[in-house]
Amino acid sequence: MATKAHDERECRVSFKVIDGGVTAAKGFRASAVTCGIKNPEATRLDLALIVSDGPTTTDAVFTTNKVRAACVRVSQQHIKESDTRAIIANSGNANACTGVQGIQDAKAMTKAVAEQLGVKMRQVLVCSTGIIGMPMPIERVIVKVPDAVAKLKPDGSEDAMRAIMTSDTRPKTFAVDVPCGKGSFRIGGIAKGAGMICPNMATMLCFITTDAKIGKDELHRSMRYAVEKSFNCITIDGDTSTNDTVIVMSNGQSDAPTIKKNSPEAELFRCALHKVMLELAKMIVCDGERVTKFVEIRVRNARTLADARKVAETVAKSLLVKCSFHGCDPNWGRIIHAVGYSGARIREELIDIYFGGLQACKGGLATKTPVAEMEKVVQEPKFTVTIDLNLGTSGYTVYTSDLSEEYVDFNSAEYSAAIHAKRQKGFA
Amino acid sequence: MATKAHDERECRVSFKVIDGGVTAAKGFRASAVTCGIKNPEATRLDLALIVSDGPTTTDAVFTTNKVRAACVRVSQQHIKESDTRAIIANSGNANACTGVQGIQDAKAMTKAVAEQLGVKMRQVLVCSTGIIGMPMPIERVIVKVPDAVAKLKPDGSEDAMRAIMTSDTRPKTFAVDVPCGKGSFRIGGIAKGAGMICPNMATMLCFITTDAKIGKDELHRSMRYAVEKSFNCITIDGDTSTNDTVIVMSNGQSDAPTIKKNSPEAELFRCALHKVMLELAKMIVCDGERVTKFVEIRVRNARTLADARKVAETVAKSLLVKCSFHGCDPNWGRIIHAVGYSGARIREELIDIYFGGLQACKGGLATKTPVAEMEKVVQEPKFTVTIDLNLGTSGYTVYTSDLSEEYVDFNSAEYSAAIHAKRQKGFA
Numbered sequence: 001m002a003t004k005a006h007d008e009r010e011c012r013v014s015f016k017v018i019d020g021g022v023t024a025a026k027g028f029r030a031s032a033v034t035c036g037i038k039n040p041e042a043t044r045l046d047l048a049l050i051v052s053d054g055p056t057t058t059d060a061v062f063t064t065n066k067v068r069a070a071c072v073r074v075s076q077q078h079i080k081e082s083d084t085r086a087i088i089a090n091s092g093n094a095n096a097c098t099g100v101q102g103i104q105d106a107k108a109m110t111k112a113v114a115e116q117l118g119v120k121m122r123q124v125l126v127c128s129t130g131i132i133g134m135p136m137p138i139e140r141v142i143v144k145v146p147d148a149v150a151k152l153k154p155d156g157s158e159d160a161m162r163a164i165m166t167s168d169t170r171p172k173t174f175a176v177d178v179p180c181g182k183g184s185f186r187i188g189g190i191a192k193g194a195g196m197i198c199p200n201m202a203t204m205l206c207f208i209t210t211d212a213k214i215g216k217d218e219l220h221r222s223m224r225y226a227v228e229k230s231f232n233c234i235t236i237d238g239d240t241s242t243n244d245t246v247i248v249m250s251n252g253q254s255d256a257p258t259i260k261k262n263s264p265e266a267e268l269f270r271c272a273l274h275k276v277m278l279e280l281a282k283m284i285v286c287d288g289e290r291v292t293k294f295v296e297i298r299v300r301n302a303r304t305l306a307d308a309r310k311v312a313e314t315v316a317k318s319l320l321v322k323c324s325f326h327g328c329d330p331n332w333g334r335i336i337h338a339v340g341y342s343g344a345r346i347r348e349e350l351i352d353i354y355f356g357g358l359q360a361c362k363g364g365l366a367t368k369t370p371v372a373e374m375e376k377v378v379q380e381p382k383f384t385v386t387i388d389l390n391l392g393t394s395g396y397t398v399y400t401s402d403l404s405e406e407y408v409d410f411n412s413a414e415y416s417a418a419i420h421a422k423r424q425k426g427f428a
Numbered sequence: 429m430a431t432k433a434h435d436e437r438e439c440r441v442s443f444k445v446i447d448g449g450v451t452a453a454k455g456f457r458a459s460a461v462t463c464g465i466k467n468p469e470a471t472r473l474d475l476a477l478i479v480s481d482g483p484t485t486t487d488a489v490f491t492t493n494k495v496r497a498a499c500v501r502v503s504q505q506h507i508k509e510s511d512t513r514a515i516i517a518n519s520g521n522a523n524a525c526t527g528v529q530g531i532q533d534a535k536a537m538t539k540a541v542a543e544q545l546g547v548k549m550r551q552v553l554v555c556s557t558g559i560i561g562m563p564m565p566i567e568r569v570i571v572k573v574p575d576a577v578a579k580l581k582p583d584g585s586e587d588a589m590r591a592i593m594t595s596d597t598r599p600k601t602f603a604v605d606v607p608c609g610k611g612s613f614r615i616g617g618i619a620k621g622a623g624m625i626c627p628n629m630a631t632m633l634c635f636i637t638t639d640a641k642i643g644k645d646e647l648h649r650s651m652r653y654a655v656e657k658s659f660n661c662i663t664i665d666g667d668t669s670t671n672d673t674v675i676v677m678s679n680g681q682s683d684a685p686t687i688k689k690n691s692p693e694a695e696l697f698r699c700a701l702h703k704v705m706l707e708l709a710k711m712i713v714c715d716g717e718r719v720t721k722f723v724e725i726r727v728r729n730a731r732t733l734a735d736a737r738k739v740a741e742t743v744a745k746s747l748l749v750k751c752s753f754h755g756c757d758p759n760w761g762r763i764i765h766a767v768g769y770s771g772a773r774i775r776e777e778l779i780d781i782y783f784g785g786l787q788a789c790k791g792g793l794a795t796k797t798p799v800a801e802m803e804k805v806v807q808e809p810k811f812t813v814t815i816d817l818n819l820g821t822s823g824y825t826v827y828t829s830d831l832s833e834e835y836v837d838f839n840s841a842e843y844s845a846a847i848h849a850k851r852q853k854g855f856a
Contacts, residue, residue: 066767066768066769066774066776067764067765067767067768067774067776068776096761097761097776097789097792097793099791099792099793131761132762132764132765133760133764133793134794240769242765242768332561333524333559333561336495336525336560337495337524337669337670339495340493340494340495340496340670341492341494341668346494348494348496348525349527361525361561363527364495364525364527365525365526365561366561366562
């Protein structure tokens with residue numbers, strides 16, 4: 001579930017969508033190797049490395065979960081103390097609930113990368129995703145770091161992306177080239193998500209690089225703006241995983257002019273960064289575990305932005321609403337029910353609800369719109385539900401998905417079986 | 429999901445469990461008839477009537493959902509204006525989101541009953557449960573009211589209970605006989621629930637009668653106490669349906685002494701009322717739609733009661749936790765993850781987690797308890813998860829269930845199909 005820019009004010013930037021993901025910007029290289037973190041015999045990529053060839057300005061947003069993975073603790077410390085040159089990230093083990101040993105392991109990963117790159121430990125950030133509460137098989141990781149460094153290449157984004165995937169079924173990558181002054185800058189990134197039925201489901205990692213020339217303060221401002229309007233509703237109200245991390249590295253190697261505070265270039269950068277994050281956030285929703293529907297929940301004319309958000313998020317999270325999406329049922333009763341307990345100020349007799357362009361409910365009552373017509377909307381893999389509260393002028397939009405039997409099956413049976421198999425092999 | 433008495437202070441009352449449900453107490457009669465509310469051809473009971481043969485003191489708790497059914501609005505008005513003699517309740521149609529016509533229909537139901545019983549309209553309360561947003565087929569209801577009155581009998585509880593069931597699969601009835609002074613009083617009730625995966629799922633109705641002699645203020649105090657510690661966590665934080673209602677009618681016809689404020693008898697009554705509500709609340713959880721597990725989530729040693737409650741409710745609501753219960757997976761990682769985003773004050777390194785008596789997590793880290801042993805606990809249809817925060821002295825317990833593929837299937841496919849069929853027949 002991800003939030004779209006509050007509808008009122010969309011950015012209008014002209015840019016070109018390009019390939020290259022996290023290595024689209026100048027001066028960045030990436031690679032991936034196979035460590036067998038989850039399973040020593042496996043052959044899939046599970047360790048990614050992203051490196052800037054020169055100094056960077058870097059900003060990051062970490063989970064608000066009070067149970068924080070060891071890698072999050074170490075990265076938070078490193079980014080506070082130093083500039084950043086590299087990100088090392090693994091899948092297969094979250095290095096969460098792993099105590100002192102987990103911290104040592106996360107540090108060991110940054111140390112191994114630093115030694116190979118000839119930088120300082122604190123110039124390396126570390127991210128992990130996978131199972132919670134099991135020790136990281138650190139030897140299997142460390143031994144492959146030289147290999148990862150050797151494989152670094154300017155088109156290594158695809159490999160890095162594959163290495164951080166867990167239950168993701170599709171790659172998530174997006175990059176843009178933005179004309180600016182007499183030159184242009186690039187912003188590109190990769191992400192992993194999945195488990196999107198509810199914001200608390202799974203680790204979300206996103207690594208973005210840019211060759212724009214931008215200072216720490218302006219990058220920070222742009223980052224907060226873009227995260228709030230893209231990923232932040234994947235992690236609504238603190239419902240974040242133990243490992244969630246978004247990192248933006250900027251190395252200033254483009255030929256575009258330096259981005260100054262309150263300049264048109266700053267607006268351009270902010271909007272372009274938002275665009276990249278929003279596209280990646282949408283990909284995360286679409287690739288939620290066993291998701292078959294992508295639904296935009298638009299709330300209009302709420303008393304306040306906070307009210308609009310409460311309604312959008314409550315409807316988007318309602319299991320009964322999600323089940324009805326899955327069943328292709330234009331069930332506005334379940335929607336108005338969720339509106340009623342959202343905590344927002346509402347007046348039942350003013351509420352209008354639409355499926356696509358068809359009005360299902362007017363003034364809190366059923367319309368005469370034929371159900372068969374509305375069913376056609378809900379049968380589509382992507383559609384919009386609009387809830388007009390007719391009370392004020394504030395709007396908010398949330399992206400959500402359906403809830404499928406396959407999701408439950410996946411999270412109760414297959415997944416559990418895999419964990420059991422692993423545990424029985426002596427990991428815990 | 430229902431809350432147990434805050435563990436600290438359990439009531440100890442000696443009483444006898446008896447049959448008779450909502451007609452166990454002296455001077456109450458009940459009945460049910462078939463109106464074909466959901467489907468004119470159906471033969472199931474769908475209209476219940478509960479009547480006191482003499483005047484009563486009555487108290488009620490209604491939904492906090494801002495979208496309130498017409499019947500709720502009418503009953504709230506009636507109970508404010510008058511004493512109560514009867515409850516009329518139907519299944520098959522919620523009479524919610526039905527506008528002015530809905531209010532007229534709810535009033536018509538109370539009028540029909542009042543005329544037949546020779547009481548005032550405002551002495552009759554009305555409750556509905558079923559689909560939202562469709563007009564009540566009021567003629568089919570009204571015509572059967574004389575029949576319902578004619579069928580009233582002192583052992584009519586079973587019929588009344590069956591008439592209010594929707595997706596419930598099991599009857600929910602409980603009654604006690606409580607020795608008091610030289611006599612005894614009785615408290616008994618019936619309930620409907622289901623859809624218990626999350627508190628926002630379905631209407632909860634509960635009708636309780638007693639022949640205790642109790643004044644309005646003391647009944648109100650006992651009612652608030654008992655609801656808070658039983659049903660109130662079915663309807664956590666305003667996540668109530670449009671129709672939720674709990675009604676307690678007391679007619680004073682027992683031979684037990686009058687219950688006075690702060691007396692031992694008041695304590696006795698309060699505890700017995702709580703017992704009846706708690707048993708009915710547990711039955712609702714156990715009978716949640718497609719539930720296969722009944723799990724008690726006990727939180728201990730939180731900093732405050734509010735913190736204990738946040739943790740218990742967050743864990744009990746987590747879809748990933750519920751999926752792991754369904755998969756018989758003792759997955760403490762998902763539990764500690766939910767603890768982390770609950771909003772409660774916690775210290776990861778102090779958290780202990782147990783499945784039954786087996787410790788899975790100590791100080792935020794995995795224990796050496798064999799997974800196979802913990803699996804045996806989680807394979808049981810009923811078990812306890814204990815979360816010790818080791819931070820304070822407050823505790824809270826919530827009852828919850830698993831999440832099954834069948835739940836999703838039920839709520840996306842079968843249920844929707846039934847609604848469609850009905851709508852296509854010209855109801856909306």
